[in-house]
Amino acid sequence: MHTYRIAAIPGDGIGKEVVPAALEVLDAVAALHGGIAFRYDAFPWSCDYYLAHGKMMPDDGLRTLRDYDAIFLGAVGDPARVPDHVSLWGLLIAIRREFEQAINLRPAKLFRGLESPLRRPNDFDFVVVRENSEGEYSEIGGRIHKGADELAVQSAIFTRRGTEQAIRYAFELAGKRRGRVTSATKSNGIVHSMPFWDQVFREVGAEHPDIAASSAHVDALAAFLVTKPETFDVIVGSNLFGDILTDIGAAIMGGIGIAPAANLNVNGKYPSMFEPVHGSAPEIAGLGIANPIGQIWTAKLMLDHLGHQDMGAHLLQVVEDVTEAGLKTRDLGGSAPTLEVSREIVRRLQR
Structure with missing residues (x-):
């Protein structure tokens, strides 16, 4: 059994909701296939952290992150309280640049069941x-x-x-x-x-x-x-x-809430970082209606990068099974809350 150490940074807004949901899914697919497990260390670095400390992460934040196998980020940004150029350059872009994440990978496909x-x-x-x-x-x-x-x-x-x-x-x-x-x-x-x-x-x-x-x-x-x-x-x-x-x-996929991204370090010196495209969406934060699929598809990209493409392919297939069955959050024309979608994916994996 190989255990991967993952630095989880939920960040701002809906990141605090979709990251825990995606980690449940990640654990489920790992348990199903066997051979690997994940250990998560959560870091509260965010705009809230900035307002309390005057910085988006501690001075030794990058040194802390560099020993992890991957970084799993939710969202960065709270423009009503912290200017975007401060929040982004203080956390997201700082990690990308310091860890030489020179490739950004973003797939797009037409999901079964989505319009x-x-x-x-x-x-x-x-x-x-x-x-x-x-x-x-x-x-x-x-x-x-x-x-x-x-x-x-x-x-x-x-x-x-x-x-x-x-x-x-x-x-x-x-x-x-x-x-x-x-x-x-x-x-x-x-x-x-x-x-x-x-x-x-x-x-x-x-x-x-x-x-x-x-x-x-x-x-x-x-x-x-x-x-x-x-x-x-x-x-x-x-x-x-x-x-x-x-x-x-x-x-064109039907909503930015399902879009994933990977920031890849290709020289092996530092960890790569995985984050969905949707941003912090402060207007719906805390309502429990955010779409978790972008974060879950991002977890699939992390599995691929760690060398477990079979698990990643299976996970994406199950996500599409769920959308094809009609279980969708509001942004996709449905009414399901965040956890109903993510836990249905877990249920189907366990089944």
Whole structure:
């Protein structure tokens, strides 16, 4: 029996509800398959922690987290009390950057039993590989002057190491899926970084002649995700482009509450972090109606990363069995509370 040590950070808002629900599901699937178990240490780092201590996590927080096998995060943000740039850069982005989580992975697929807002959604199943450490989200820049002469400068940083790592990961992932990679670019308008991105994409593509590779300008690609999402397999994009495209992916699935994400460290030096896309949703926090599927699907990505793809595939199949049976939270057009959905998944696993 191998026991994984997981740092659980429920965070803010509905994170405090969906993380415990997902951990129950994770324990159930581990018990069913056998061979592994999980030990969770919970950390109260959040906007509440910030208001009490003046920081989103302790000064030794990163040192504490680095010895865990994975980090399981719920949500960060309470903009009515703490500015987003303070909460995100003080916790989420600090972990991503310090632990070299250079790949952000976000799948999107049409679940059985869920209704997409698309008129003809067909049967899409794609993954967006997002460069997660640099690009448009660099910290380089600043503001000078006041009044009519005020000036803001924000510099995007694209290194060969970061760009190539994301693109190479996308090609390798496509080799395990349906063998197609689409690059999100904008080289007709961004004249330095995007032609560089395109060059690296061509170079890495030449090393994978068995993978069908193509590029699309990100604005057209956004439209294609609405009009023909079933044509995509793996999409690779910069930090900003990947961020935007994955929210489209979440929306066409039927709701952002089911969308998962993984922040992957690919060099083995630090733990990876797993978090759903839905955010803290403060407007419904504490009501017991949050959708737990995004957090549970995120647990599936964690199982995959830890080498237990069979457990992850089984878990996702059971989640789809539940949605197909019509048990849905309010955001998906149903009326089931959070725990009714998560515990039905547990019940079906145990059965």
